[in-house]
Amino acid sequence: MSDAILCRFEAARSIVRDAADLAMSMRPASGGPTGTQKSAQDWLTEADGAVEALISTRIGALFPQDGFQGEEEGRTRTGRLRWVVDPIDGTSNFARGRNRWCVSLGLLEDDLPVAGIIQAPALNETYTAVRGRGAFLNGRPIHASPVDDTRSAMIEMGWSNRVPAGVFEDKVATMLRLGAMPRSGGSGALALADVACGRLDGYLEMVINIWDVAAALVILDEAGARTSPFVRDGGLERGITILAAAPRIADDLAAALDVPLA
Structure with missing residues (x-):
């Protein structure tokens, strides 16, 4: 650099x-x-x-x-x-x-x-x-979590009033079917940081803005977490979905939640 x-x-x-x-x-x-x-x-x-x-x-x-x-x-x-x-x-x-x-x-x-x-x-x-x-x-x-089974995972989902009714409940229900433990803490940036340091195994928010994630994106990359392609998919200009996950469960989590990874 x-x-x-x-x-x-x-x-x-x-x-x-x-x-x-x-x-x-x-x-x-x-x-x-x-x-x-x-x-x-x-x-x-x-x-x-x-x-x-x-x-x-x-x-x-x-x-x-x-x-x-x-x-x-x-x-x-x-x-x-x-x-x-x-x-x-x-x-x-x-x-x-x-x-x-x-x-x-x-x-x-x-x-x-x-x-x-x-x-x-x-x-x-x-x-x-x-x-x-x-x-x-x-x-x-810091490094992302080594968890390799969603049944051991702790996943946070952020809430937004811009998301259609029922979506939050459906995604949390999917996490529960995977055996994961859902959480919601009220700060997207800190949730993403928690994924980077292994306190969480995943974070999903359906509509989030660049100011919420600009600092976290490089922290996640450097910690070895995997993320959805936020910048590629237009996150610099509008609020879009982000998924960040521990590398060993990222594919399973992304498939179940229907969110692509980079």
Whole structure:
């Protein structure tokens, strides 16, 4: 990986730490929820805008030639290198003072995810990866699960109000028929990170956006997980399906859930 990417990655680690500290300082007390409800189970808090603005400003000052895209403001700058941020992934958890949320920042070179940082400050966890250099949790190497039987698997599925009625239930029923244990934790980025480090054996979400997965895609690749072809199938421009899985059950899981793998 080029020196330019590594330089950006090191700068981004510091920026994400500051952004996570800001988010923690703005986290509501337990209870709630606190914030604005955009649609069913889709929340927006003051911290979402503040964290995104901090990251955008700092990235823009250091690398003005780079593109930038955020969940809240959209694509505000263009460039061959593009930063993509989800300022608070898991906002429904954050809005209730829960711990399972994160700041997610990914870097793309053209259409290729090349670096990613996912920081979950309430959990004291930071996932990082640069393409070709491995994936890490708090500085220690991580790898996808060695599970080779779906009857031993733990699979998470994300919920979205953009999915037709019945689809969530049907996919969870398929997981149960495989003998897997379903879960749902409220943060797509952290669920994908859990697949990368082996805490989960798979994650499925039927409609998810690039800001939710930009950092996770390179972390998953570097950890040896398998994923559906998110970028190839149009995920840079619209919300689409993602499946990430431990390599030894990936084919069986993809076939049962009717999701192609890359």
